[in-house]
Every structure is written in structure tokens, then in C-alpha cells.
Amino acid sequence: MRELMYLQAINEAFAEELERDEKVFLMGEGIQTGTFGTTTGLVDRFGPDRIMDTPISETAIAGAAVGASLMGYRPVADMMFSDFMYIAADEILLKAAQWRLLQGGTQQLPCVFVANIGGYRKLGNEHSQCPYSMMLHNPGLKVVIPSTPYDAKGLLKTAIRDNNPVIFLYHKGLLPVMGEVPEEDYTVPFGVADIRREGTDVTVVATSFQLFWAEAAADMLKDEISIEIIDPRTLEPLDIDTIMTSVRKTGRVVIVDEDTERCGFAGELATQIMERGFYDLDAPIKRVCAKNYPIPGGIMEKFVLPQPEWVVQAIKDVMVD
């Protein structure tokens, strides 16, 4: 099958959905040029009214996306770095997420917020975060964090077609990664986890870029430990059933997630697993997350962001007794 880079897969998903539905439009800072290539070239095909370069006004971009979605458009707000979404927290976490319910549940808000996540580039706290736990914490948003070109394209198309606000977060570290992407139209449904590798000793739930660490660890340990790796792909809706089926089989769990540990997705998932499968667990669940510090600039980030050896260690830890 044809291979594309993750960033090309995203770009192609945009192009196809722009083509398919004239209500779809994109807006964001410099998107006609495209800071990360995900929107590059689209303006040549769809024109500046549908690929809108905006002023540096994150709050207005996000709020305008919400507004336009209420009037039947399907805006995609490109927020560039997900860290900049803090600037539009009211617009994204309260307006986009909660408007529908607060007005009685009769409206539709089909908008997508797209942004990059992730560290390992020594850029410091405001260009490195994975702030999706905050988005999960404020009910009303669907949250999508694809780890492959295939999923990036298929999930982005689903996101744009969804009648609810969706957060679509692509990882900087994945942008140049190649993978198979069919030529035909396809979508990937929300709420269906991907079992990336089957195993019987330990369940490793890993997200986005962290799947690299999980797979590297599984490779390293393959002669000793049989590891099942699960990529939830969407964090809301979350395919807890697939995870629980795996947990019931292995009894041991490591969660690898790049967002900050405290009050993060990993703790949430650990608690949900415990609530549902306490008696199936043979050892305490281990979290491998960004440690509870701001992400420093420079090389010190290596002490904060999850490292491959932390995953190996966590897997060994849950195998004890």
C-alpha cells in the first residue's frame, strides 16, 4: 500500500473533507503557509475564504469557530501549538464543550480544534505540552490523539464529520513518520482502541508518540515478557472494554502517557481499571507520565518527559510478585 508521512495524511484528510463538504473551512495563524505542513498547499486548491489566515487572536479564533459551528458551518480551528489553547480555555473548555448541554441539548456544534502536542524538542513548557487531560476533565469534548498516519487521516475525517466539538492533537515527533494510507476514502471510528501487539503478561496502554517507547520496551523485553500494547486512539470516547478485556487476561498494567501525571489521563484510566477490575489485578498499576514539574527548556526536559527506560522499568516493576 501507498505510504505517506503522518503530516501528509493530515493534509490529505483536510483536502478530502474540504472537497466533500463546502461547509468545512479552516482558520488559524499562517495556515496558508502551514507551520508544520499539515495545511500547506490547501489554499491553492480551496482559496483564502476556506483556508483563512487569521490575526494572532487565539481567543477569537476559537470563539469564532464555536460561533460559526452554531450556524451550520464546520470550522476547523488550527491552534498551532496546543499550549496556546490555554489562551482560549473559556472558549474551548466551556463554550465549545458545554454550550450544547447548557442550551438544552438541541443544537449542534461541529467544530474541530487541531493542534500539535509533545515535547522532546527542548522548547520548554509553552511549546511542549500534551494538555488533553484538561480537555477530558471538562465534559463535552471528544479527544483524538492519533499515533499513525493511517489513524491520523481516518480519525481527522471522522472528527470533521462529527456533529460535536472535537479536539484533534497530532504529535510533533510523529510528523515525518511514514505509514500505509489507502488511496480510497476511509474513516476510523471514535471509541475503538487498536491492539498494536498481542501479549499475555502485561497490558501496556500507550498514547500517541509514547507508542514508540512502548514498542521499544516490548522489543527489548520480548524474550522475557509477553506484552500487549493498546493504543486507545481516542481518549473520549474511550474504549474501556478493549482495555478491560486485556487487563482481565494479563492482570498487570502499565500506562504510558506524555501528559503530566497529576490529575492526568493515566491516573484516570488507572482508576477506571481499578473500579472495574480490582480483583483481576495482580499488581498495582504503574504510570509512566511527564513528572509533576513544568517542562523545562533545554536538556533538563529529559528528567521530566517519559523516557524509554522508564517504560522498561515500569513493565519490570509490575511483573514483580
Place this chain on the structure above:
Amino acid sequence: MRELMYLQAINEAFAEELERDEKVFLMGEGIQTGTFGTTTGLVDRFGPDRIMDTPISETAIAGAAVGASLMGYRPVADMMFSDFMYIAADEILLKAAQWRLLQGGTQQLPCVFVANIGGYRKLGNEHSQCPYSMMLHNPGLKVVIPSTPYDAKGLLKTAIRDNNPVIFLYHKGLLPVMGEVPEEDYTVPFGVADIRREGTDVTVVATSFQLFWAEAAADMLKDEISIEIIDPRTLEPLDIDTIMTSVRKTGRVVIVDEDTERCGFAGELATQIMERGFYDLDAPIKRVCAKNYPIPGGIMEKFVLPQPEWVVQAIKDVMVD
């Protein structure tokens, strides 16, 4: 001992710290009048330069507090409703919280963000939340949620004297509650939980206003179940040791917290307890939290916000087998 209302205790803490240290000042919307009584009257004693009424500019209020703290002042930013802190998310969650580490850790940012939390007033999502889990998630902030007049005063004084940004959240439902408050100067240290009631069967960790539900439940069940109730008082720093000592004794845990369940404090604490005391637990930990919906306006909030009977049920649930 003298009794004061919770709101008076807060007011008195402000007055004493304003008196004690001329670098302390307050700013916020309408604080010279005082929307909830917590700042009422202070302007008569300390004048408008230290009790500053501001324009409706949450972002600038919060950012200015951060700025002034870097220059040796000890500003208190009154954000009125904690829901409005979303508007200043960049300023509070990234600037206040993370500035010090990102500049190398040599500066001090002694600022306090004060706001009310809590529902049960039918005001809907943007006047009812308890958004401290988001504050815990972004490292660098201390988070204080007092449940009694005594603690409100003592913790607020500690907050103002702390050389770091502190979030001080008082619950609307507690404002008129009376309690003993000494006349003499005292402070309550951060990171020390309060064992509100001793017991041997179940550990109930409850926060802020939820202590009422926890105590009501314990009263109801007192002939059947011996319940230990712990108020962490500060969520960061968190007195996990006191909680673990209790868990080792009881083996059963219910966490009652008004913030939204998903990626919230309760799940974080549940995970921390599991990580440290997995083998001490006799049953899965139960969370009683706001359900994963926006808080509706009107009476429908009763289906979302924790209710006393939910606590009773959760305690019974953890007693099974």
C-alpha cells in the same frame, strides 16, 4: 472560643495580613464592596490603593498579580467565581505556576488567587465549578480548599505569607457557616490533613463542602460502620502520609470531591493510594464526584453534583465482601 462565619474568617485573615505586611494588596472586581463579603469593609481601613477595584479584565488582573509579585509585592487577585479563572488560564496555569522554574528557579512569586467554588445554587456550569484539578494538573501552584472558618483563616494567612503562587478556593456553600476562630494570630500549615473523625472500617477522604455530606453519611451509618473522615485541606502539597496511615488501618476508601470526576483529584488520589497501598486495599476505591457532564443550570444539577445519598451508597459499596 469566639465563633465567626467562614466569610468573616477570610475577611479577618485579609485584614491581619494587610496590617502585618505593607507589600500585601488585593485587587479584583468590586472587592471594595465585596460580592461575597470576604473583602467587604477592607477599603475603609486600608484605602483604595491596597484594596483595588479593577475593570472586568480577568486576564490582566491575573497577569498583573504575577508581574507585581516578581517585583516584591504580595498581590492577592480576587477572581470572584473560580469559573472565571478559565479566562486567565495562561496567566494562572502557565505564568504563575511555571514562570519560576522556566527562568531557572531563582525568583519568588508570592501571589494568591482567591475565588469561590461550588454548585448547588442552580447557577449552571460557569458559576458552579470546582476547577482545582486543572490547577493541580499544571505543576507549580499550591492549592488550598478550606472547609471550616478556622482553616479558612489559618490557611489564607499561610497562603499570603508563602513565597509561591497559591490558589485559595472558598466554597459558596460554606460562606455563612459558623465555627470557632481564635482571636490570637495563628496559621494553619500547608500539607497537613485534618482527621475529622476517627474510625476503623472505611476511610472517607472528603474536601471542602463535601465534608458535610461525608459527616452526614457517617452519622447515618454510625451504628453499622466505623468511618474515618479526612480533610486534606491542601491538595498541593498533599498529606498523603496521613491518608495512607488511615488506609492501612481500614483497607477501604471512599473519596468525595465536588470537582468533575474524569481526570479529577479523586482519580489522582485513588491512583496514588493504589500505587502505595495496593496490597492493603480490601475493595476497590470508590469515587463520589461531579458526574462527567457540564453542570446544568436549574434543578437538573442534582443529577450531576454529589448528593448525600451517593456518599452513603459508596460507603456501603466498599464494605461489601
Place this chain on the structure above:
Amino acid sequence: MEFGKEDLIKLYVNLVRTRAFDRAAIKWLATGKLLSFYHPAEGGEAPGVGGTTFLRKDDVISPHLRGHGLPHMIGKGVDPKRYMAEHCGKATGFGNGLGGFHSAMDEFGMFGGTGTLGSCFPLSAGWGLAAKKNGTGQVVVCFFGDGTSNRGTWHEAANMAAVWKLPIVWVCENNGVAQYMPIQDAYPLEDLANMASAYGMPSAVVDGQDVVAVAEAVMAAVEMARNGDGPSFIECKTARFSAHGIGNPDKLHGKDRTTEDIAKLRERDPIVLFRTSLLEKGVLTPDDVERIDQEAVAEIDETEKFIDESPFPDDPALLDAALYAE
């Protein structure tokens, strides 16, 4: 826009109905029928009523919080029954009992309200963008208070509206105070309309107690916007006769507003002023006035009956249905 006799009467009727509903809301809050809180419109009805009465049904409005949007809704032609039912928490409300004081009436171009002041600005930019894109001539009229104008969201939205020439009219209801804060301590110039000059936006300052002056200024701006000439700014100098919210002290900077201050404001009651002028001009007779008052009373009674007969919502499943659209 030229206003005929019918137009003037319509404005007057809407003002009277607004005040009747405002008083009802105050009473119903006291008796526990109305839930949460209420911020009375009395004295500040004209900007909302004048700014909406002559809009197209599909024009979009973002109501200001004062009177919880009643002046704007009534002007826009919404029957307030289901809005008031919502505010009383009833299942028959526009928000099915989930919204409280928020609630949307999409078919009247009201997509709903919010609790954070100033979040209306980015949303209005989005509505304006959609209106421009769909090319049907829809206009967005965004109403907000003097205090709310200090939110940074206005700058972003106003700039976006100006640079993209969006069909938006910003209507500032400047009643001189924001809760307990006088506007002269929150903004350095006399007229908030100066804010428009930062974006080269046309602006006007009008007597906000003169409902006709408001309607004229707003409708001129609306015509401009409809013709593709972009956004503009109307500042209405109006008043707040009572305290910020029911149960709040009527203070500024911690000091009581004096009875003289209030009495002076009340001299320029927008309804009294307009009634006097309509009676003088012979557009209305004393009998008409009497009848209009009685009709308003009847409408309130009918609304109260509707509310009282409506059930409270009582099904948690409503939440699941309301959380996500299909």
C-alpha cells in the same frame, strides 16, 4: 430608517412588556419560582428594545445580561413564555430545564447565553463570519455593558470584524456602572465609542434613554453591515435604576449610591419619556396606554400559568441526550 406610527407603538409596547417581565422576574425570584439570580433591567430597557425591534427574524443577536436578555428577546419577537419557564427550571423551557438563565432560540437568531461576560465577542465574530459566508444579508447585533467592554475578547473580535468586514453591530449599553464599579474608574475616556477608533470602525454615541434614537442609530449601522460595509459601534448612554442584582447592596466602591443619584436617574425613565412624547404627538391616547399596560399584565398572568402548569424535568437521561449530538 423612517419610523411610522405602528413602529413607534411597537417600540412602546415592547418597552412596557419588558418592564412587566422584569418586575415579574423580581417577584418570582423572591417567591422562589425563578431560580438562581436576577439582574433587573429597570432603567436600561431602551438599548435592548430599540436595538432589536426592527431586525430581521434571522438576524443574530447576542443579548446583554441585564434583564437576562428580556429586552432583546422581546424586541426580537420571541414569546418570553418558554424563556421564563426555563429560568424557573421547568421542562417546558427553551433549554428543556437544563440551562437556567442560558437558553437558545435558534429560529430567532439567538444561539444562547453564557455566564462569562465578554465571551459573547468571539462568538459574535463567529456568527458574523458565518453570516458573511452564507451571503443572506444576516447581521449580528452584539449587546454588552460598559464593564464588559473591558474584556480583551472585545479587541480580538472587533479587530477580526474590522479586518474581515464582518456584518456586526456592537451595541454598548453604558449604564455607567459595572456591578460596584463606576465606568469612569474602569476606562480612561468619556465615551466608550472611542474604542471603535482603534479599528477605524464608525461609531455613534446616543441617548440610551431615547428608544427611538437607539433604534435609529442601530438600524443605520445594521443597514451598513447588511450592505457589506462592515462593523460599527453604537454606545447608548443608559442607566441602572436599582442594585446590580436582586439581594445585592447598591454600592459603588463600597459606598451606597445616594437616593439623590437614583432619583436623578429615574427622572429619565425611558418608558415615561417615550410615553409622554407619544401622548404629546397623539400617537397614543391615554386609553391606549391603559390597554397596553393591561395587555402586559395579562401576558404575565398567562406566562405564570404556563410556568405553574409545567413540570420540572426529572430524568437524568436528558443529560446524556444533551451532552453530545448524534
Place this chain on the structure above:
Amino acid sequence: MEFGKEDLIKLYVNLVRTRAFDRAAIKWLATGKLLSFYHPAEGGEAPGVGGTTFLRKDDVISPHLRGHGLPHMIGKGVDPKRYMAEHCGKATGFGNGLGGFHSAMDEFGMFGGTGTLGSCFPLSAGWGLAAKKNGTGQVVVCFFGDGTSNRGTWHEAANMAAVWKLPIVWVCENNGVAQYMPIQDAYPLEDLANMASAYGMPSAVVDGQDVVAVAEAVMAAVEMARNGDGPSFIECKTARFSAHGIGNPDKLHGKDRTTEDIAKLRERDPIVLFRTSLLEKGVLTPDDVERIDQEAVAEIDETEKFIDESPFPDDPALLDAALYAE
């Protein structure tokens, strides 16, 4: 302010040093010595240098991202060694290797940088408030780009500064572009200085390629602020000679900037213009020029040596110490 010969030479030296450091940063990024990213200052050095060279040491500055604050730091009198060490991730950096391109030099009134553009505005309001409170005559000079001026935070901070008469000078470095966006598509008027009129704030538009003009305008505004006359706004029309950041395409709306466009900008190189004028006036001789260039080269060499000899931080305990103050 009257500038004497020494002053002019100081300005010139600071411009030359700025460009030398800018070039070094570009080179060091290419070789992996400088970490993360870099946004070159070339063509836009004069606002930063002119706006800071004559400030008091305790005046507060908020540098713009362009050149990552090098023009401003150098003007302010900071030895860039430890700043560059920080940017190279070294333990000897101003941020002890924790900050990267952020880092504070409190004793020079630089409390640090941020990653989110426009968060400088509320912080500057706070610095201005502290400066007003402490009564020492400190002034805050906040530098920002044309693109950054579109953030709503500016409105809130500027309004607060105006209404409280805070000693703040807003210096807009308008280079006509924000990353890939021309300012004429992001703001509706010719001059960003119009933004000041919303708050009745004095403003001036100056040739940002003329370092003396910048210094004059900024220092006049600084004097006003020092005297308690409140904030003002200086717009410097400047230029960006290269792409937004190293490794980025030099495009606007997805189309390449033409070589003619760039050539035209380069005709007004602030260093060349100033050098020519100083040589003409006899303030500098060709020998001086040569010597100043060589001194700058020597300073770069020394800085590089310092960086190369500095260790990387390697102790996670640094994080605990940096998270909270005692």
C-alpha cells in the same frame, strides 16, 4: 533627550553587537550548539536597541521575541554571555539550564520571557503597577510585534495602564509581518499606533530603521511615564530581512516573498544607515568602525569559549529546587 557623541557611539556599538550575536545564534543553531529554535533579528534591531540603551538599570523591560530579546538585552547593558549559555542549555546560563530561550536577569529589570506571545501585556501591567506603587520612578518598556498586538491581552493591559496611569511605554516593532501573515491583513488601519487612541494614550509613529529616532521617541515617552503622566505608545516601522525562524520558508499567505521585496527592505539596513550617517557627521572614523566590528567578533569568540567550557546541567534535583521557593 539630547544625544551626545558618546550616546550615538553607544547606540552604534550596541547595534553592531546585536547583529554579531544574531549571526552567532544562527550559526550555533545550525551546528547544534544553540538549542530549540531561533528567530533572527536582522533588519529589526533598531527598536530594541534604541528603546533600551538609555534606560535606567532598574527600568523594567519586556523584550520582544525577535532576536530572542538580544537587541533589548544588549541595549539594557546585560552581558549576553550567560543568556547565550542558557540558550545553549548550559548550567552557567541565566536560567541554570532550565529555561532555554526564557530567562530572567532581575537586576537588569528583565524578569524573564515567555512562549505565548502577548502574555507580556498583563505581566507588564503588573510590573507597571509595582513600579507605580514603589515610587522609585521605575518605568516599564514593553516591546512587541505587530502580530502580537492583535492579542486581546493588550486591550486589557493598555486600558488598565491608562486608567491607573501606570508608567508603561508600549513599543510596537512593526515589521509588517507576523510569521506568514502581512499586518495589513491582520489589522484594518495603516498605523498600529491608532490602537492607543482607544485609551486616549499619546502615541507616535517613528522610522524604526533610524535608531536615533527610536531612542528619541521612546525616551520622551519614558520621561513622561517617569513623571507620572502615564502610558504611551510608540510604533516603530521596521523590517524582517529573513524568514520568520531559521528553517522556515519565507512566505506570506503561502507565497514566497520575492527577492525584490527583500532587496528593497535591505536598502534600509539600520546599521548601514546609522554607520553612514555617523561617518558623514564625523562621529565615527572608518577605523572606529573597523575596531567596533572586531570587538564584537572578539566578544562572540569569548562567549563561545565560555559556552563551550560550561557543563550541561545534569541533576534532576535542580527541578525540585526550582519548582517552589522556600
